[in-house]
Every structure is written in C-alpha cells, then in structure tokens.
Amino acid sequence: MATSAVELRRALRRAERRSTLGGLALALPLTAFLVVFFLLPILGMLAKAVENSELAIAMPRSTEALRAWQGLGPPPEPVVAIVAAELKEAHARRQSAMVAQRLNREEAGWRNLILSTARRLPDGPQGSWLETLVAIDPAWGEPAIWAGLRRAARPWTDIFLLAAIDLHRDDHDAIVRVPPDQAIYLDVLLRTFWISALVTLFCLILGYPLAYLLATLPERWANPLLILVLLPFWTSLLVRTAAWIVLLQREGVINDLLVRLGLLAEPVALVFNRTGVLVAMTHVLMPFMVLPLYSVMRGIPLSLTRAALSLGATPFLAFRKVYLPLSMPGVAAGCLLVFILALGYYITPALVGGAADQMISYFVAFFTLQTANWGMAAALATLLLVATLLLYVVYARLVGIDRLRLG
Amino acid sequence: MLGSGLLGRATLWAFALLVLLFLVLPILVIVPLSFSAGAFLHFPLPGLSLRWYARLLEHEPWRITLKNSLIVGAIATLLATLLGTLAAMGLARARFAGKGLLMALMLSPMIVPVIILATGAYFFYERLGLTSSLLGLAIAHTVLGAPFVLVTVSATLGALDPTLVRAAHGLGAPPWLAFRKVTLPIIAPGVVSGALFAFVTSFDEVVVALFLTGPAQRTLPRQMFDGIREEINPEILAAATVLVALAVLLLVVAELLRRRSARLRGIAP
Structure with a gap:
C-alpha cells in the first residue's frame, strides 16, 4: 500500500516533469527569437552608452601609456612623446578627426586643438615634445587636456550617462553640474x-x-x-x-x-x-x-x-x-x-x-x-x-x- | 452612490457621452473632409468628390508603400502567430521556477518603448544584414506582435478544460490529432484575434520603420508620417479614411471572435 503510494507520487512527478519539459520546448522558439532580435540588440545599445573606443582604435599605444600614467598636469616626457608621435600618425591615416570628436565631447573647442595640433606637428621634437606641443598651442601646458585624454583612454566612459543628467567631470575628475546654458x-x-x-x-x-x-x-x-x-x-x-x-x-x-x-x-x-x-x-x-x-x-x-x-x-x-x-x-x-x-x-x-x-x-x-x-x-x-x-x-x-x- | 439619483445619473450619462464623443469624433471628422471637392480642410465642404481617392490610386508612392506594408505585415503576422501560439501552449503546461520572469520577458515588448527597440535594431540588425530590408522590419514587427498573440491565446487556453484533451488521449487520439480536433477549435478565436493584433501593430508601426528602412522599403505609415509632417491635405485624409474603414472591419471581426470564444467557453455573449 505504502509502496504503491510512493510509486504513484513518483509517477506523477515524472509525468509533470515530462509535461514541463514539453512546455519549455514549445516556449523555446519565441524565447530564442526574443533573445536574438530584442534582448541582445537592446543590451548592445546599452553598451554603446559606456563605449569609449575612439582613442583605443586611433591611438592604441598612447591609450596604454595614458592608462599606466597616474597624476595631474602634463605627463612625463615619454608619454607625451608617444601621444605626439601617434597623433601625427593618426593624422596621416585620417583618424585624427575621430580623436578630435571624442575629445570635443570632454570639452567644446578641443576638436580644433586636436586637429590643428595634428596638422602642425613637426617630425621631431623642438626641445622636448611637451615644449613643441605648447609652442603649437599653449593649452597643452594646462592639466585639463591631459586629464581629458586620460579619460578618453579608459576602457569605459561615464561621460554620456553623466551628460544625460546634466553632469560632467571637471579637470580634477570630480562630478559637477554642467554650466546652466548647456544643461538641457x-x-x-x-x-x-x-x-x-x-x-x-x-x-x-x-x-x-x-x-x-x-x-x-x-x-x-x-x-x-x-x-x-x-x-x-x-x-x-x-x-x-x-x-x-x-x-x-x-x-x-x-x-x-x-x-x-x-x-x-x-x-x-x-x-x-x-x-x-x-x-x-x-x-x-x-x-x-x-x-x-x-x-x-x-x-x-x-x-x-x-x-x-x-x-x-x-x-x-x-x-x-x-x-x-x-x-x-x-x-x-x-x-x-x-x-x-x-x-x-x-x-x-x-x-x-x-x-x-x-x-x-x-x-x-x-x-x-x-x-x-x-x-x-x-x-x-x-x-x-x-x-x-x-x-x-x-x-x-x-x-x-x-x-x-x-x- | 455617484449617479444614484435621477439628476446624478443624467449628469453621468452626459459626461460619459461627451467623453465618447471626444474619443470617436476626431476620427469621424476626417471622413467627410476626404470626400471634399476642394483642397482646404474646412466645413462646409465646397462639394463632394472622389478626386482624392482617385489620386490615391494614381500616385505611385501609395501603391508601393502599401505593397511593402502588406508584405511586412504578412510575414510579421505569420511569425508572431506561430511563435506566440506555441509559447502560450508551452507556458500553459509548464510548471517551473522563473516562469513569471520568462513571461515578463515575453510580454516586455508591449511595455518597452518602441524607440528602444528601434535604436537597438538600428545598431545590431546591421550585423545580421537586416537593415534596409523588408525582412528586418518584419522581424522587428514580429517582436512587437508576438506578445499580443501570447496574451490572447493564453486567455483562451486558460478556459480550456484539460479533461477534454485527456479524454481525447484516453480515446486513443495521438497528440497531434487531439490538438487539431480538440485544442485548436477552442483556442482558434484567440489565435485569430492575436493575429489581427499583430497585423495591426505592424501595419501601423512607424518608429522602427524610420530607423530600419531606406527609400526602397518605405511603408505606408512612413508615407503617412512624412505627409503629415509636411502638410496635411485631403489626399492623406483619403488614405486615413481607408485605414479607419480597415480598423472598423478588424474591430468587428475581433468582437465577433470574442463572442464566439465566450460562447464556446459556455459564457453567455
């Protein structure tokens, strides 16, 4: 008597499991369809909100050097040398516009700074590379542009998400409100x-x-x-x-x-x-x-x-x-x-x-x-x-x- | 109770009728304007004519975009109905943890703003070669339409007495025969009204169309959208009137199906 009750219960559970598996098989096509054509596209789009690949694509060595460098103000000469050399190369490959556009998101006006610098960079340094850059545009002597470059070198960026709620990072990497005329x-x-x-x-x-x-x-x-x-x-x-x-x-x-x-x-x-x-x-x-x-x-x-x-x-x-x-x-x-x-x-x-x-x-x-x-x-x-x-x-x-x- | 006295009841009726007028009148007002003999959207009409409907037939863009919309609508309806019906049947018999979550995922295209799907599709359908193609648009519309089928079919399945299917099995019917002879006739109204929803969703969808189609895949809603943005003329209202007629037709069919389904379930219509 007890055995048959146990057996019955077991048989019932088996039948339920079979029914559930069959049900899951029927639900699978729609699930798979939605994952491929709905979920993944949306997740991919979300990733674009933090994507930060421009500098890594156009100036890979600089990106690595900037990631390794910690500190404020202009970085040490070897890092500056890599950045200058690669900016010139990027210009030759017509990729400097991409870098310029990315930096312009950090601060309006940096597009011109990058583009004109890339155009006017000489083949070799006159004095140090930093002096050469400052001679082209004094902005290169300021900490701001280097902080900006370092942010552009990170694997991910929060610039868009912050901008979406009218925030941005200042020169010291602190999150602050954007000026009222830019807050929309x-x-x-x-x-x-x-x-x-x-x-x-x-x-x-x-x-x-x-x-x-x-x-x-x-x-x-x-x-x-x-x-x-x-x-x-x-x-x-x-x-x-x-x-x-x-x-x-x-x-x-x-x-x-x-x-x-x-x-x-x-x-x-x-x-x-x-x-x-x-x-x-x-x-x-x-x-x-x-x-x-x-x-x-x-x-x-x-x-x-x-x-x-x-x-x-x-x-x-x-x-x-x-x-x-x-x-x-x-x-x-x-x-x-x-x-x-x-x-x-x-x-x-x-x-x-x-x-x-x-x-x-x-x-x-x-x-x-x-x-x-x-x-x-x-x-x-x-x-x-x-x-x-x-x-x-x-x-x-x-x-x-x-x-x-x-x- | 509100509206318990005669005066209250009369006020309630008056208010409700005004709200109904607000709902229906704007749709009906465009119908006479589309039969106007003049080009201005004014009452009284200068005279009646069918000239704007003739334009609709002559103008190449309407014909091409209608064709595109019908193709996309047909593919999307077919896919959504198939996938949605299967999923509804599967979810009805499966018991597992996380079923609610799966259901939430499957219904989320009804809730998630279309612009989100459109943007995601804009970036990622390209990798699959699905931008600037009617198939890509139809796939996105399937995403939007399938939840409607899932809901309508689930509703009819919920009312399906499982002993009927078990009886068919017991009498020796193989699963397919039991499905065709017992389950399908009972859930058919749900399947068809889900399909109607899916078709209407696709046939009226413009956001994804804006993102995914090029000039060669323009759909009817895109044509309407651009026309409305430029300037509304009686020709657009003629197209709109045709769409209203279609809506009335589909609404009547859906209502008849609902009554039939209620009757089959033993609920008085």
Whole structure:
C-alpha cells in the first residue's frame, strides 16, 4: 500500500516533469527569437552608452601609456612623446578627426586643438615634445587636456550617462553640474515625466466616470458603447494624430467653429504646442485607462454600495468608502499602464508638439539619426529604459503580469 | 452612490457621452473632409468628390508603400502567430521556477518603448544584414506582435478544460490529432484575434520603420508620417479614411471572435 503510494507520487512527478519539459520546448522558439532580435540588440545599445573606443582604435599605444600614467598636469616626457608621435600618425591615416570628436565631447573647442595640433606637428621634437606641443598651442601646458585624454583612454566612459543628467567631470575628475546654458536633459526628463503625469491624470478624470457608467449598465448596452472605446484603439495612431491636427490647427475645424460662433475674435494656437500634445496623447492613451478600469469595476457587486446607502451613508460617502477603494486596482492598473506608455511616446509629440514639447524619445531618435552621436542616444535610451522597467516591476507586483493586456 | 439619483445619473450619462464623443469624433471628422471637392480642410465642404481617392490610386508612392506594408505585415503576422501560439501552449503546461520572469520577458515588448527597440535594431540588425530590408522590419514587427498573440491565446487556453484533451488521449487520439480536433477549435478565436493584433501593430508601426528602412522599403505609415509632417491635405485624409474603414472591419471581426470564444467557453455573449 505504502509502496504503491510512493510509486504513484513518483509517477506523477515524472509525468509533470515530462509535461514541463514539453512546455519549455514549445516556449523555446519565441524565447530564442526574443533573445536574438530584442534582448541582445537592446543590451548592445546599452553598451554603446559606456563605449569609449575612439582613442583605443586611433591611438592604441598612447591609450596604454595614458592608462599606466597616474597624476595631474602634463605627463612625463615619454608619454607625451608617444601621444605626439601617434597623433601625427593618426593624422596621416585620417583618424585624427575621430580623436578630435571624442575629445570635443570632454570639452567644446578641443576638436580644433586636436586637429590643428595634428596638422602642425613637426617630425621631431623642438626641445622636448611637451615644449613643441605648447609652442603649437599653449593649452597643452594646462592639466585639463591631459586629464581629458586620460579619460578618453579608459576602457569605459561615464561621460554620456553623466551628460544625460546634466553632469560632467571637471579637470580634477570630480562630478559637477554642467554650466546652466548647456544643461538641457534634466529639463527634457522632467518634461517627459510631467507630460506623462498630466496625460495619465486627464485619462483618469475622463475615463473613470465613463468606465463606471459602462460597468453599471446591462451588458447589451455596455458592449456597443465599449466598441466606441475600442474604435480609437484599433485606428492607426497616425490617423488619430492627423485628425487632431486637422481639428486643432489655426485654420482647423475647431478654430473655424469658435470664430464663426463669435466665441473667439481670431484663431488661437491649439496645436504644435503643449495643448496639442496633451489633447492628442490623452485621446490616444484613453482606451488603456478605460479598459482596465472597466474590467475591475464589472466585478464590483452593486449590492455593496446599496448596503452602504441603506445603512444611511450619503451617496458620496458610499462612493468614497465602498466603491472607490474597490475600484483602486483598476485605477492603479490603468494609471501605471498609461504612464508607462506615455513615457516612451515619440510619434505624437513629434507631429503635434513644438520644439519645447519634445520628450526623451525624440532626443534618442535625433542623436541616432541626425547627428550620429550614438553614445548620447544610448545614454538617454538607457535612462528611458530604466524608468520603464522600474515601473514595469511595480506593475507586475501591484497588478500582476498576467493582467497585462493592451486590448 | 455617484449617479444614484435621477439628476446624478443624467449628469453621468452626459459626461460619459461627451467623453465618447471626444474619443470617436476626431476620427469621424476626417471622413467627410476626404470626400471634399476642394483642397482646404474646412466645413462646409465646397462639394463632394472622389478626386482624392482617385489620386490615391494614381500616385505611385501609395501603391508601393502599401505593397511593402502588406508584405511586412504578412510575414510579421505569420511569425508572431506561430511563435506566440506555441509559447502560450508551452507556458500553459509548464510548471517551473522563473516562469513569471520568462513571461515578463515575453510580454516586455508591449511595455518597452518602441524607440528602444528601434535604436537597438538600428545598431545590431546591421550585423545580421537586416537593415534596409523588408525582412528586418518584419522581424522587428514580429517582436512587437508576438506578445499580443501570447496574451490572447493564453486567455483562451486558460478556459480550456484539460479533461477534454485527456479524454481525447484516453480515446486513443495521438497528440497531434487531439490538438487539431480538440485544442485548436477552442483556442482558434484567440489565435485569430492575436493575429489581427499583430497585423495591426505592424501595419501601423512607424518608429522602427524610420530607423530600419531606406527609400526602397518605405511603408505606408512612413508615407503617412512624412505627409503629415509636411502638410496635411485631403489626399492623406483619403488614405486615413481607408485605414479607419480597415480598423472598423478588424474591430468587428475581433468582437465577433470574442463572442464566439465566450460562447464556446459556455459564457453567455
């Protein structure tokens, strides 16, 4: 009897293990596909945020010498000699521009210093190599450029990640704020969070009563109305964005109407500014608020609030003490989802926003496609990804991965 | 309770209807404008005509970009549906530590901003020879579409009574036959609506397209994007109206599938 029970349990475990292995085999193709075409590209892109290979490629011996040298101010003559010789070689190989560009990231203006020095370097030193360099440009006598070169020689750099939050390293390698006239990314970051928060709030204010009404209607009424919520969801994002431009632009439908009705003396700017971004993004993201709210609210029995009312609660008190707390899971799910999706928005702000309304994604695209400043693009993308993943973890904990549905 | 009195209920209805109008009206407003006889986006229309639709048919770029989008959409839908359905079936029967983590990875393309995938693909698909190719774009779109299939199929699988499959096995059906005769008919609505999601995702995707395609692989959304950025004209609205019609069609199909699936699971529609 006991033996057969043990055997049974063992057989069951074997069967379960076989089932799990079969399941894993079925899940393998998608896993492998996502690793190759999603995970690895993203990890590779993240590596670009700390990549520091320019100097190592163009001036390998100098890179090694600079890594070995510790100290401030101009390095000892042998190191200077290697740097000077290799800069000249790099110039001959047309690689000095790469070095110049890398050093220019350390300080604006060093591009010219490197390029003109590389051009004017003589074949042999006049006096010491350091004196020769200083004769070409006195900047070579300062500690700053040598500290910069040493940072460019490191295997990794934090320059892009620091720059993404408006920080940089000074001549003594200390992390400090960049001058106010160069500080832009914290603004972009705050703006991205601020726009996302406002859009989330607007979606909640507009979506909560709608979801509540739909949830308290009989299904044969709620379903057709729900389709109206789903229609924008299925309609192309570009179509919806174009529609808002048509409606909101200066010669657009809404301005036209308001002027005709005499409510406005002349058309006002409603699009290509913050208003346009907020209106269009609220419209685009609204279904992601209404649907989770609706599915949670459908499960709240109305008898509970009726009980509160019959016990003498005012309608408002019954709502605040009974219904609102029960609907909070839907509020959390909808708000998190809308906020996360809003953080990464690119197309809508790019089309209906002005220069001061662009969010972080815009700058990632700008640095990748327009200026080929890949380190900066990758650093900003890293910030965006970290913020998104943190919120994704919160969503998984609070709402549950299995409830993640975009439709 | 909010909206318990007659007045409250009326206010609630009025507010909800306004929100619904806000959701639907902008989409509907472009439809009449696309039939305008004039070139300006104004009401009242100077007259009705189909001239912008004729332009759509005549203009070479629309035809080429539509073709490209259909090719990319077809490949992405096929791959996403296949991979997503297999994974959903696998995850439904596997019990192991770290399953939640795997699920989180598989669903993350829905959450991770598209610009991140686009930038990563821009740098690394090149090594695989997948930039400036429709296949590369289709692969990126598969990444974006597969989670939708995973979700919809998982939902129908969750409602599948495992004793049905066991009964089929018990009656001597080999696994493939049991899948084809029992599992597949029940999860079919989930598979098809997942496929629809995957197709719509690809057919509307412009960020990755901006990063991965050259002039020869321009897709319909890219064509729209550039057109909207330059200046919106009735021709673009005609294209937009066609897309709205497509959205309505797909929405109706998805809704019918949802009802069918609910009926199969024994829940009244």
